[in-house]
Amino acid sequence: MSADQRLSDHERALYSRQIRLPGVGESGQLRLREAKVLILGAGGLGSPVGLYLAAAGVGHIGIADPDKVEISNLHRQVVHGFDTLGLPKTVSAAEALGEINPGLKVALHPEGFTVENAADLVARHDLVIDGTDNFATRFLAADACVLGRRPLVHGSVLRSTGQVGVFLPGAGCYRCLYPVIPDAASVPTCADAGVFGATCGVIGSWMASEGISILLGRRNQSQLFVVDVEAGSSRRLALAPDPACPSCGPAATILGLEKGAYAPVVCAAPTSPTMSETPLEITVEEASRLLSGPNPPVLLDVREPDEYAVCRIDGSRLIPMNAVPSRLAEVPTDVWVLVQCHHGGRSMKVTQFLRSKGYARVSNLQGGIDAWSLKVDPKVPRY
Numbered sequence: 001m002s003a004d005q006r007l008s009d010h011e012r013a014l015y016s017r018q019i020r021l022p023g024v025g026e027s028g029q030l031r032l033r034e035a036k037v038l039i040l041g042a043g044g045l046g047s048p049v050g051l052y053l054a055a056a057g058v059g060h061i062g063i064a065d066p067d068k069v070e071i072s073n074l075h076r077q078v079v080h081g082f083d084t085l086g087l088p089k090t091v092s093a094a095e096a097l098g099e100i101n102p103g104l105k106v107a108l109h110p111e112g113f114t115v116e117n118a119a120d121l122v123a124r125h126d127l128v129i130d131g132t133d134n135f136a137t138r139f140l141a142a143d144a145c146v147l148g149r150r151p152l153v154h155g156s157v158l159r160s161t162g163q164v165g166v167f168l169p170g171a172g173c174y175r176c177l178y179p180v181i182p183d184a185a186s187v188p189t190c191a192d193a194g195v196f197g198a199t200c201g202v203i204g205s206w207m208a209s210e211g212i213s214i215l216l217g218r219r220n221q222s223q224l225f226v227v228d229v230e231a232g233s234s235r236r237l238a239l240a241p242d243p244a245c246p247s248c249g250p251a252a253t254i255l256g257l258e259k260g261a262y263a264p265v266v267c268a269a270p271t272s273p274t275m276s277e278t279p280l281e282i283t284v285e286e287a288s289r290l291l292s293g294p295n296p297p298v299l300l301d302v303r304e305p306d307e308y309a310v311c312r313i314d315g316s317r318l319i320p321m322n323a324v325p326s327r328l329a330e331v332p333t334d335v336w337v338l339v340q341c342h343h344g345g346r347s348m349k350v351t352q353f354l355r356s357k358g359y360a361r362v363s364n365l366q367g368g369i370d371a372w373s374l375k376v377d378p379k380v381p382r383y
């Protein structure tokens with residue numbers, strides 16, 4: 001073993017509390033030192049990700065972010081400070097990371113993560129950690145990682161909730177969860193919904209922790225963690241590849257990164273949503289997140305009473321499909337309504353019917369209660 005394949009005494013002292021952890025040791029510390037990690041976004045999530053990876057002794061970090069530090073960033077983007085206001089975030093972040101780990105090699109990508117550089121950047125790193133806040137970049141990162149066969153850690157935060165996704169090559173990707181890029185206006189962002197800096201800290205630290213676990217070879221499954229800091233709860237969902245996935249499935253249609261497919265999306269939600277801004281369908285995972293959030297939608301079950309007696313999702317209201325037209329007054333107009341049946345067929349008809357009656361905020365629950373049993377709550381019996 002040559003000297004550069006061993007830790008120096010300085011490194012042993014620096015990382016002693018980490019090296020003694022089961023599954024790390026000197027060999028794990030060396031793996032971290034050799035690792036090349038690409039961080040997308042040096043913002044609320046990228047800040048803790050970068051700080052903790054640098055502190056853990058990750059040897060090479062690439063930072064892609066096209067923005068400059070603004071005063072409204074500072075309450076959550078803790079890698080920046082008043083002294084770096086106006087500087088490119090890449091430069092500001094690199095300074096802070098270098099303070100923690102003087103041996104760190106940082107590569108700056110102030111042009112951001114783009115269709116033009118995505119494949120090359122992904123190929124030059126062992127792991128991509130995405131803390132960006134727009135769907136175009138998230139999907140670009142997801143597809144680039146599938147095509148480049150690199151693991152991806154994804155994170156997002158909204159108000160006091162967040163999620164951390166771990167997507168390993170061949171084990172289920174971001175698009176297995178979210179097949180298409182949503183209309184950005186249908187999803188509120190931090191800019192208009194607000195966010196606590198500490199919530200970014202929780203999710204960003206969790207992302208860093210998952211990233212380190214991947215680098216140490218301790219992850220073999222794609223998974224999603226759904227976290228509600230206010231409620232003090234978190235859930236782990238094991239993910240499996242979706243055979244119909246347009247990115248990683250056997251009949252994948254995304255075979256390259258095409259510019260038009262990732263048009264920048266303006267992240268601004270209008271105050272009064274309209275029909276086109278509410279997704280026609282949402283996944284059970286997304287529904288679960290919404291239902292446990294601060295402003296849960298109403299869940300309308302349109303199955304028959306005997307089916308409802310077999311199983312139901314907590315909090316759902318039953319109005320069988322054929323009774324919906326005569327009981328329309330019972331369907332609220334002032335909140336988001338999710339329509340659910342057994343497999344998603346009847347509920348789609350009701351969703352379309354309600355939209356034809358002027359209900360602007362109605363979505364179908366994809367896969368119905370059967371998908372809910374399979375993917376969210378196995379305690380709900382299947383039939």
Ligand SMILES: [Zn+2]
Pocket residue numbers: 172173174175176177241242245246247248249
């Ligand atoms: Zn996939």
